[in-house]
Amino acid sequence: MRLFASDLRKLSRRLATWLTLGLLVALLALVFIAVGGTAGRTQNQPGAQEALAILAFPEAYDVILSFILGLGGLLAVIYGAAIAGSEWTWGTLKSAVARGESRSRYVLAMCAAIALLVAIGLIVAFLVGIGAAMVGGRLAGVPTGDLADPATLARLPRQFVRGWIALLEQAALGFAVATLARSQLAGIGVGIGLYFGESFAAIFLPDIVKYLPFNVARAAVATGQTNGGGFGGNGVASLPADTALLVVFGWLAGAVIVASLFTERAEITG
Secondary structure, three states: OHHHHHHHHHHHOOHHHHHHHHHHHHHHHHHHHHHHHOHHHHOOOOOHHHHHHHHOEOHHHHHHHHHHHHHHHHHHHHHHHHHHHHHHHOOHHHHHHHOOOOHHHHHHHHHHHHHHHHHHHHHHHHHHHHHHHHHHHHHHOOOOEOOOOHHHHHHHHHHHHHHHHHHHHHHHHHHHHHHHHOOHHHHHHHHHHHHHHHHHHOOOOHHHHOOOHHHHHHHOOOEOOEOOOOOOOOOOOOOOHHHHHHHHHHHHHHHHHHHHHHHHHOOOOO
């Protein structure tokens, strides 16, 4: 608990934490407000009405969550890699080990702190998205719709939990890669390469790609009208949501175990 609280305080002051959340909410707000602000100039163009439909609730809830999980997946990989890599390049892990801290416990506490911050970021981004959708709807003259739709509100908690786990899996993957590389830049570069490489691999290996981490993360989250694809969806045949969630747990646990074992056995110098 002491390590967890210490890591939480440390991460809450990291520039990477605020930059990641700031970029996500800024892009989210920009999309919805831009759609509403340009409605007058695009209302006669093909597909304009479908575009404006994302500003009306309860459908907007699904669109907001899908966007967060799509773009947030890439940002989670980068964030996990940035945090893990900094432990090696900044010497904070070495200092902790010199104080007698357990290496494995240190990694697990760091992962737990990241998990809590990801949950907070998901909630904040969702609330910002709701506000941005309402502003965009007002600019476009679109009725707000039913913000209190019982069916939608009833399934939102389950979607949030699934989305949180999916984001954690992707952050853990970036964390593990950066730990193995002992470098922020290498971890971020490899993480981004894996993220986009999985989409390209779908052209040649569709039956394998559906088990890979980013595809199962999308498949595990059913967001009503969407299927967790949103930003970055690649249209690959996916596993059923419950099966995909089990695979997500496997990737998540595997990434954390690999990072912990490597840290436990690695020679820390410098």
